[in-house]
Amino acid sequence: MQNNNKDHATLATAFNADEPRVDWHDETLWFVRQKRDKAVNVLPEWEALRETASQIKNNVLSNLNAYLLEFEKNAQQNGITVHWAADDKEHNQIVHSILQKNEVTRIVKSKSMLTEECHLNDYLKQVGVDVVDTDLGERIVQLANEAPSHIVLPCIHWKKEEIGELFHQYLGTPKGNADPQFLTAAAREHLREKFLTRRAAVTGVNFAIAETGEFVVCTNEGNADMGAHLADVHIACMGIEKIIPLQKHLGVFLRILTRSATGQPITTYSSHFKQPRKGQQLHLVIVDNGRSRQLGRADFRNSLKCIRCAACFNTCPVYRRSGGHSYHTAIAGPIGSILAPNLDMKQYADLPFASTLCGSCTNVCPVKIDIHQQLYKWRQVLVKDGHAPTAKIIAMKGMAATLSSPGVYRLAGKMGRWVVKHLSFVVNNKLNPWYKQRDLPASPDQSFGEWYKKNRKNPK
Amino acid sequence: MSSRERILTAVKNNQPSFTQLPVVENYVQPFTDVVEKYKIVLQSIGGTVHEVKNVDAIIEILKVQFKDVQRILSVMDAFSDYAEMYTKNDDPHKLDNVDVAIIKAHFGVAENGSVWVTDDVLHERVLPFICQHLVAVIDKTTIVATMQDAYDKIAGAQYGFGTFIAGPSKTADIEQSLVLGAHGPKTMTVFILHHQS
Numbered sequence: 001m002q003n004n005n006k007d008h009a010t011l012a013t014a015f016n017a018d019e020p021r022v023d024w025h026d027e028t029l030w031f032v033r034q035k036r037d038k039a040v041n042v043l044p045e046w047e048a049l050r051e052t053a054s055q056i057k058n059n060v061l062s063n064l065n066a067y068l069l070e071f072e073k074n075a076q077q078n079g080i081t082v083h084w085a086a087d088d089k090e091h092n093q094i095v096h097s098i099l100q101k102n103e104v105t106r107i108v109k110s111k112s113m114l115t116e117e118c119h120l121n122d123y124l125k126q127v128g129v130d131v132v133d134t135d136l137g138e139r140i141v142q143l144a145n146e147a148p149s150h151i152v153l154p155c156i157h158w159k160k161e162e163i164g165e166l167f168h169q170y171l172g173t174p175k176g177n178a179d180p181q182f183l184t185a186a187a188r189e190h191l192r193e194k195f196l197t198r199r200a201a202v203t204g205v206n207f208a209i210a211e212t213g214e215f216v217v218c219t220n221e222g223n224a225d226m227g228a229h230l231a232d233v234h235i236a237c238m239g240i241e242k243i244i245p246l247q248k249h250l251g252v253f254l255r256i257l258t259r260s261a262t263g264q265p266i267t268t269y270s271s272h273f274k275q276p277r278k279g280q281q282l283h284l285v286i287v288d289n290g291r292s293r294q295l296g297r298a299d300f301r302n303s304l305k306c307i308r309c310a311a312c313f314n315t316c317p318v319y320r321r322s323g324g325h326s327y328h329t330a331i332a333g334p335i336g337s338i339l340a341p342n343l344d345m346k347q348y349a350d351l352p353f354a355s356t357l358c359g360s361c362t363n364v365c366p367v368k369i370d371i372h373q374q375l376y377k378w379r380q381v382l383v384k385d386g387h388a389p390t391a392k393i394i395a396m397k398g399m400a401a402t403l404s405s406p407g408v409y410r411l412a413g414k415m416g417r418w419v420v421k422h423l424s425f426v427v428n429n430k431l432n433p434w435y436k437q438r439d440l441p442a443s444p445d446q447s448f449g450e451w452y453k454k455n456r457k458n459p460k
Numbered sequence: 461m462s463s464r465e466r467i468l469t470a471v472k473n474n475q476p477s478f479t480q481l482p483v484v485e486n487y488v489q490p491f492t493d494v495v496e497k498y499k500i501v502l503q504s505i506g507g508t509v510h511e512v513k514n515v516d517a518i519i520e521i522l523k524v525q526f527k528d529v530q531r532i533l534s535v536m537d538a539f540s541d542y543a544e545m546y547t548k549n550d551d552p553h554k555l556d557n558v559d560v561a562i563i564k565a566h567f568g569v570a571e572n573g574s575v576w577v578t579d580d581v582l583h584e585r586v587l588p589f590i591c592q593h594l595v596a597v598i599d600k601t602t603i604v605a606t607m608q609d610a611y612d613k614i615a616g617a618q619y620g621f622g623t624f625i626a627g628p629s630k631t632a633d634i635e636q637s638l639v640l641g642a643h644g645p646k647t648m649t650v651f652i653l654h655h656q657s
Contacts, residue, residue: 028636045487055482062479065472078620084464136642137633153633160635180637188643195643196553222589222629222644229586230552240471248484248615251608254624255571265501265572266607266626268644269589275620277585278549288467296474 007350009433012322025157026320032153033314035263036364043259053252054368057305060243061295067210067243068286074213075284078275085287088118094285095120095202095235096127102233102281104129104200108191110217110224111135112204113151113308114237114287116330120202131202132194134223136187143170149324151331152261152310157323191223201227205238205284206307207253211246214274215284218257218267225271235283236273240291241304253307256366260309294342299377303338305367312361312371318354327351334361338374341382349387352378410449417443486608494570494603495652502573505627506640508649511600515539518597518651522560525649526593529559535583536564536597552586561591561645565625567602568650569610574626575650576610578619585621589629594645596625600652 016022040046060067072082085091091114099107107124109115109131121131121142133142137154141147143166148154155163164178173186203224208215215236217224228234244253258264276282295301313319313333324332329340329348334355340348352375361371382388383396402412419426420443428435446454461469491497499509512518515538522542526532533555534543539562546561563582565575575596579585588594604610614622629644640646 031636042490044490045485048485048487052482052484055479056484058479059481062476064475065468068468068471084462084467086463086466090463134643135633136631140633153636155633156636158634160637163634180634181639183634184631184639184642188641191643192556196556220629221631221642223642225589225623226586226643229584229589240467245481248608248611251606251611252484254607262632264505264626266569266574266624268505268626268629269623270574271621271623272619273621277579277620286467288463288470292467292470292474295471295476298476301474301476 006328008322008326008328008354009350011326011328012318012354015323015326016321022321024159025323028156029314029320032262033311033364036260036311036314037263039259039263039265043255049252049256050366050368053256053307053366054305056244056249056252057367060241060245061301061304063245064240064243064295067245068240070210071208071213071243072286074210075208075215076213078213079282080213080276081281081283083283083285085285085289087289088287091115091118091237091285091287091289092120092123095237096124096129098233098235098281098283099124099129099200102200104198104233106130106132106198107200107202108132108134108194108198108223108227108231109202110204110219110227111138111154112202112237113331114204114239114289115202116148117289118237118287120237132191132198134191134194134227135219135221136184136223139187139191140166147325147330149332150310150313151308151333152313157325192226195226195230198227199231200233200235201231202235202237203228205236205242206257207244207250208238208242208284209245209247209250210243212274214247214272215242216250216254217271217273218254218269219271220262220264220268222269225269228273229277231280233281233283234273234276235285237285237287239287239289241306257307257309260311260364260366290343294339297342299381300338300342300374302369303335303342303371303374305369306335306339307367309366311364311366315360315364317356317358317360322354327354334371334375335369338371338378341378345382345385345387349382350389352376352382410447413447413449417445417447484608486606486612489571489605491570491605494605495600497570497605498568498573498603498652501570502627502648502650505573506630506638506648507573507627508647509652510649511652511654513654518595521651522562522595526560529593531558532560532562533558533587533591534562535581535587536562546583546587549584552584552590555584555587555590558587558591560593560595561587562595562597563588565596565598565650567604567610567613568598568652569605569607569624570603571606572624572626574624576614576622576624578617578622580619588623588625589644591645592641594625594628594648595651596648597651597653600654603652
């Protein structure tokens with residue numbers, strides 16, 4: 001991604017430069033969170049559904065090897081060609097080789113966060129394959145040469161006037177027209193031509209059912225279906241954790257997924273792909289890319305229960321005010337901050353710290369992932385393994401030395417109070433990040449310890 | 461070792477100790493009239509719904525609703541006097557100019573306004589996606605309360621492709637403004653038949 005060398009705090013600071021825009025971003029996402037609340041509060045069994053979904057996913061993780069084998073066998077019997085990719089590179093090569101075999105150089109793709117994680121678009125571009133993202137939000141960020149900033153709402157950071165300008169430039173819409181209805185109609189026309197002319201379609205997978213060997217793809221726009229049903233070759237890409245054991249479990253997951261994501265009772269389309277269309281090839285690429293490693297981390301394996309609803313994004317006070325791109329990884333937000341350090345501890349060491357640990361993410365998670373607790377645990381692992389920033393390490397060491405010696409502690413307190421009182425510019429300056437959004441309180445004359453000593457000696 | 465074996469071995473070595481699957485319950489819903497609930501929910505997600513006695517009543521309504529369209533396609537024999545019959549798989553791209561597609565759905569789901577359709581009744585999978593307007597017909601007695609009840613019904617069914625369709629194709633990707641008609645149908649009309657046609 002373009003933000004490789006900057007950490008969350010730096011990128012968030014840049015995002016925060018435009019305060020009205022941050023407020024707008026914050027309020028838009030909170031609106032989605034409120035829609036979620038309305039949708040779940042009318043279901044008396046909501047908590048029971050969460051618990052059931054969580055237990056199903058626990059079972060999946062505990063028996064994943066057997067489920068993968070069962071799924072593969074049934075999918076193959078259904079006529080689906082199953083491929084296995086150990087990492088992002090192999091995933092991209094497999095997709096490319098299928099396209100090469102079919103002499104396809106132009107494809108349509110519907111939303112798949114896995115292909116974002118694997119940087120499939122960049123790879124295919126380099127080998128001369130033209131990819132058109134067909135989800136409206138994804139098409140917008142693709143035209144702007146950006147990555148999605150949210151896994152469900154890819155262009156939530158874009159204003160309609162900016163989209164109008166982008167469409168004017170790339171789709172030839174009239175300058176100054178920023179009406180969502182009009183712009184969507186323009187994109188519909190632009191993308192329908194792609195659906196009708198491209199011979200291969202890549203889609204993601206929401207759920208893969210071991211029992212039946214089918215997989216389910218959910219969209220509101222119908223873009224996954226338009227692509228897949230018109231193409232000669234359909235390539236679906238899934239992480240190993242997308243498996244669920246039984247078809248009837250879909251009854252649980254489809255009840256919670258969209259209510260958690262956007263507050264709708266269900267997506268417009270929940271499509272079950274079991275067999276290829278007559279004369280069509282149906283390929284499925286099953287990808288590990290670090291997931292089996294995460295499965296072995298007892299403290300973090302629960303992150304693999306995620307169904308990608310993004311409820312934790314929408315509720316997160318840090319995400320809403322820092323924007324998805326500040327996370328510099330394909331899956332942003334609280335859940336992404338648990339997944340990313342597994343992929344690269346050094347590169348993503350900042351992300352578990354991009355949280356207030358308020359726990360709101362854990363409260364809304366439909367599969368009961370203990371998100372904020374895992375963020376807290378990652379911090380400990382990262383510091384222990386030496387991935388904390390140097391300034392933080394020095395500060396923590398100084399703090400540990402101070403707190404472990406009563407004499408030093410008392411002296412430091414005295415010095416601190418004196419400095420704040422008489423030389424406040426030493427701390428009230430731009431070099432102190434704490435001071436950026438805060439004012440220092442007035443410094444008391446004495447510490448509580450000193451006050452207590454004095455008052456105890458002179459009882460009334 | 462192939463990637464397949466490497467992945468499966470790593471998963472086997474790293475997966476936690478076995479935990480049982482939970483018993484999946486079907487929950488009693490706060491509503492009792494599934495037809496009424498279905499109608500309310502479908503309308504709330506941008507669909508149109510009519511309760512009718514027979515196919516003639518449907519055609520009367522369609523004649524008014526779609527009086528200026530060119531190509532109306534039906535997969536249901538009962539509409540042969542009104543619409544072009546569609547019975548065979550052929551090049552799905554030729555369906556691009558379909559204005560209205562009339563399909564038979566297996567059943568409806570009250571809690572989310574969806575209908576369940578499979579490729580054996582669609583003949584061509586892309587049909588309910590590529591048309592400008594979608595018309596689905598369901599029998600009143602088939603409406604179930606929840607998705608959990610829906611999968612009890614689907615259990616054991618044979619299909620190559622099946623989908624739940626809940627209302628017209630939609631997007632809110634531009635500033636969360638809801639727009640109907642993203643890539644698929646701009647409208648969806650469901651007719652609830654009181655008697656088997």
